[in-house]
Amino acid sequence: MAGVTTIIEAIPDATISPVKSFVKFLLRDPSSICAGYQAKQLHAQLLKYYSIASSSSSILAIYCRLRLTDDSFRVFSSIPSPSRSSWTSLIRCAATAGLFPVVISLFHRMRAAGAPPNPTILPTVLKSCTILKNSKLGESLHACTIFFGLDSDLYTCNALLNMYCKLADCQNAYNLFDEMPRRDFTGGNTIRNDALDQTLVGSFSRHFPVDNMMKLFNSMAERDVTSWNTIIAWYMENGRHEVALAMVRKMTNIGLRPDSFTLSTVLPNFAEFADVSKGKEIHGFAVRNRLDRDLFMGSSLIDMYANSTLVNYSYHVFDRLPNPDAISWNSVIGASVQNGQFNHGLRLFRQMLLSGVKPGPVTFSCLMPACAHLATLHLGKQLHGYVIRQCFGSNVFVLSALVDMYAKCGNICTARRIFNAMPSIDMVALTAMIMGYALHGPVQEALSLFRRMERENWRPNYVAFVAVLTACSHAGLVDEARTFFDSMRVDYGITPCLEHYTAVADVLGRAGKLEEAYEFISKMHIEPTASVWCTLLGACRVHKNEELAEKAAKKIFQLEPENMGSLVIMSNIYSAAGKWNETAEMRRLIRDKGLKKQPACSWIEIKNKVHGFIAHDTTHPSHGRIVEAWEALMEQMKNEGYEPNTDEVLHDIEEEQKIVNLCGHSERLAIVFGIISTPPGTTIRVTKNIRVCVDCHTASKFISKIVGREIILRDFNRFHHFRDGECSCGDFW
DNA sequence: ATAGGGTTAG
Numbered sequence: 001m002a003g004v005t006t007i008i009e010a011i012p013d014a015t016i017s018p019v020k021s022f023v024k025f026l027l028r029d030p031s032s033i034c035a036g037y038q039a040k041q042l043h044a045q046l047l048k049y050y051s052i053a054s055s056s057s058s059i060l061a062i063y064c065r066l067r068l069t070d071d072s073f074r075v076f077s078s079i080p081s082p083s084r085s086s087w088t089s090l091i092r093c094a095a096t097a098g099l100f101p102v103v104i105s106l107f108h109r110m111r112a113a114g115a116p117p118n119p120t121i122l123p124t125v126l127k128s129c130t131i132l133k134n135s136k137l138g139e140s141l142h143a144c145t146i147f148f149g150l151d152s153d154l155y156t157c158n159a160l161l162n163m164y165c166k167l168a169d170c171q172n173a174y175n176l177f178d179e180m181p182r183r184d185f186t187g188g189n190t191i192r193n194d195a196l197d198q199t200l201v202g203s204f205s206r207h208f209p210v211d212n213m214m215k216l217f218n219s220m221a222e223r224d225v226t227s228w229n230t231i232i233a234w235y236m237e238n239g240r241h242e243v244a245l246a247m248v249r250k251m252t253n254i255g256l257r258p259d260s261f262t263l264s265t266v267l268p269n270f271a272e273f274a275d276v277s278k279g280k281e282i283h284g285f286a287v288r289n290r291l292d293r294d295l296f297m298g299s300s301l302i303d304m305y306a307n308s309t310l311v312n313y314s315y316h317v318f319d320r321l322p323n324p325d326a327i328s329w330n331s332v333i334g335a336s337v338q339n340g341q342f343n344h345g346l347r348l349f350r351q352m353l354l355s356g357v358k359p360g361p362v363t364f365s366c367l368m369p370a371c372a373h374l375a376t377l378h379l380g381k382q383l384h385g386y387v388i389r390q391c392f393g394s395n396v397f398v399l400s401a402l403v404d405m406y407a408k409c410g411n412i413c414t415a416r417r418i419f420n421a422m423p424s425i426d427m428v429a430l431t432a433m434i435m436g437y438a439l440h441g442p443v444q445e446a447l448s449l450f451r452r453m454e455r456e457n458w459r460p461n462y463v464a465f466v467a468v469l470t471a472c473s474h475a476g477l478v479d480e481a482r483t484f485f486d487s488m489r490v491d492y493g494i495t496p497c498l499e500h501y502t503a504v505a506d507v508l509g510r511a512g513k514l515e516e517a518y519e520f521i522s523k524m525h526i527e528p529t530a531s532v533w534c535t536l537l538g539a540c541r542v543h544k545n546e547e548l549a550e551k552a553a554k555k556i557f558q559l560e561p562e563n564m565g566s567l568v569i570m571s572n573i574y575s576a577a578g579k580w581n582e583t584a585e586m587r588r589l590i591r592d593k594g595l596k597k598q599p600a601c602s603w604i605e606i607k608n609k610v611h612g613f614i615a616h617d618t619t620h621p622s623h624g625r626i627v628e629a630w631e632a633l634m635e636q637m638k639n640e641g642y643e644p645n646t647d648e649v650l651h652d653i654e655e656e657q658k659i660v661n662l663c664g665h666s667e668r669l670a671i672v673f674g675i676i677s678t679p680p681g682t683t684i685r686v687t688k689n690i691r692v693c694v695d696c697h698t699a700s701k702f703i704s705k706i707v708g709r710e711i712i713l714r715d716f717n718r719f720h721h722f723r724d725g726e727c728s729c730g731d732f733w
Numbered sequence: 734a735t736a737g738g739g740t741t742a743g
Contacts (some may be wrong), residue, residue: 053742062737088734093734095734119734120734121734122734122735123734123735124735127734127735154735155734155735156734156735157735158734158735158736158737159734160735161735162735162736165736206742220742224735225736226734226735226736228736229735229736230735230739231736232737233736233737250740259736259737260736260737260738261736262736262737264737264738265736265737265738267737267738267740272738294737294738295738296737296738297737297738298738299738300737300738300739301737301738302739303739325738326739327738327739328736328738328739329739330739331738331739332739333738333739334740336737360739360740361740362739362740363739363740364739364741365740365741365742366739366740368741369742395740395741396741397740398740398741399741400740400742401740401741401742402741403741403742404741404742426741426742427742428741428742429734429741429742430742431741431742431743432741433741433742434742435742435743461742462743463743464742464743467742467743470735497743499743509735548736578736602739624736624743636735681740707743733735
């Protein structure tokens with residue numbers, strides 16, 4: 001308040017009494033003091049005109065209210081025998097500053113000074129004790145409340161209840177109920193060992209039996225919404241979602257209306273099970289009760305809708321939040337990225353920065369996958385720089401996301417460097433790294449990391465097996481793939497899912513074991529999808545097995561009548577076998593259905609700008625220079641022994657025209673553009689939306705040798721590092 | 734005064 005300063009400054013040396021009386025007035029109602037400098041001026045006046053003892057407790061209360069922690073402690077230490085309210089103020093002040101051990105030691109000092117515990121301070125002390133996981137002290141505090149007859153105080157009881165919930169022994173919790181605890185959604189049927197260990201280790205005293213919490217809740221004379229919310233949160237935390245929901249109904253039945261705490265606690269249940277109709281009910285209830293602008297509700301709702309793939313609802317909720325905080329932004333960024341709207345996620349991040357909300361580590365772990373999927377290395381690097389400057393560089397979530405981002409953006413060495421420097425290794429980082437190697441080619445590195453995972457007792461989950469099986473499949477390691485697949489079921493009890501089956505079918509097919517692959521797919525315990533049969537169909541083309549190809553194609557037609565890819569492949573198979581009638585039939589089908597192939601496109605970043613190329617695109621400003629450079633390259637390539645391979649050109653045209661068509665492939669345009677737009681020796685990084693074609697693969701090998709450059713091509717399936725005439729995939733893809 | 738929301742591998 002401006003008034004405070006002006007009046008005190010206006011009468012510095014005036015008669016003492018007006019100042020004195022004003023100071024008295026301020027002390028009677030200090031609510032007008034709302035800035036630190038005003039409090040300090042008042043403090044100075046007090047020191048000048050009054051004895052220290054009489055006034056310091058008043059000034060302490062003001063300092064505490066303004067959260068001036070240091071000043072509060074200084075004033076407090078000047079009080080010879082602090083009053084009950086001084087102790088209370090200072091302890092609260094320490095709690096708001098997050099100095100929980102200080103809260104405890106102050107409480108001990110207060111008791112030693114002879115002050116009895118009181119219900120205004122016990123909840124705060126109990127909260128600190130809960131955060132510090134000090135169950136020993138917690139127990140004695142409980143005894144203390146009973147001894148002093150404070151066990152009928154609702155706030156104290158709620159705080160005690162919360163302590164027994166947070167420090168409850170989860171192992172016993174599981175025994176208390178008949179059914180097994182939480183379902184494991186990672187595909188196995190065991191509790192994740194890392195999650196369990198964290199609840200048991202790390203606290204310096206024992207956990208409470210779950211009984212304590214139940215007894216206290218049942219014996220409480222009075223229970224308010226907070227009491228119910230506390231216990232509901234415990235059930236949610238321990239995977240007993242149905243019980244939590246039953247409790248919500250129960251509290252409603254006895255006339256307690258769920259509030260935003262209740263709803264934001266139970267919403268993650270509907271997010272996890274993508275139960276959007278129940279989630280919408282809660283949303284409706286929130287709107288009717290004007291709880292929908294609560295930030296906690298908001299982020300739960302955003303997440304729930306995102307998990308149900310209704311990301312537009314997430315945006316709707318977010319747009320209605322009055323002052324979104326960092327968590328609200330994280331939720332909406334995560335929502336868009338998890339739903340594949342990567343560019344929008346990046347846009348939201350920029351808006352977050354513009355709105356002045358500081359991103360935290362969670363923001364980056366939500367956002368980094370967007371860069372990974374878009375393969376925008378320069379953006380990923382910018383975010384990495386931000387992470388380092390903000391000192392988030394030791395957060396395992398952020399680091400794992402970075403490992404994944406660098407691997408997916410083609411920088412496998414940087415990924416490994418970050419991985420090696422991680423303060424503690426994380427299951428996700430290990431898996432991301434294994435997948436990285438699987439995508440780039442060094443299969444032995446992938447296998448050795450998987451062995452390390454097992455050796456260090458990280459129980460591999462279904463994702464880890466997807467990674468290691470992908471590595472085997474990309475390298476053609478048939479026996480290893482079979483072994484891992486069996487081990488997954490036998491040693492780890494993980495039921496295989498589509499991705500595992502696809503990887504194994506793929507490696508069998510590409511190794512030419514077509515019959516075995518067919519058997520394998522036929523015996524799947526889940527219905528194979530068209531994509532699994534497509535894997536086999538592709539293999540049948542390479543290994544020229546017409547009969548099996550027809551079987552596979554038939555399955556694909558049944559499952560996905562609109563699948564054009566299989567028609568194209570069949571047409572190629574028939575024409576390669578000289579079966580012109582069948583070829584014509586396939587082409588007629590393609591024509592009738594209207595061939596809508598996804599247009600092939602490739603892109604390359606030059607000087608922070610993305611240049612995209614669609615096949616046969618002549619619109620790029622540098623198109624003339626690209627063609628010129630390509631013709632020069634072609635001459636040299638021919639001298640080195642390059643022969644165009646037109647097998648993958650579908651169009652019914654003359655051979656010469658086919659060769660011209662090849663030259664217009666998008667990856668080739670992007671590579672040549674990269675070469676003429678960067679200094680000699682620069683690595684060329686190109687991304688393509690579908691698989692690289694055989695001829696472009698061969699051509700890229702020649703080009704890498706002729707121009708002496710490394711060319712890193714990321715296609716739909718994996719990375720190809722072309723260097724000195726060789727490719728990291730070993731021509732196996 | 735006590736209770737609540739968002740993270741990375743697929």
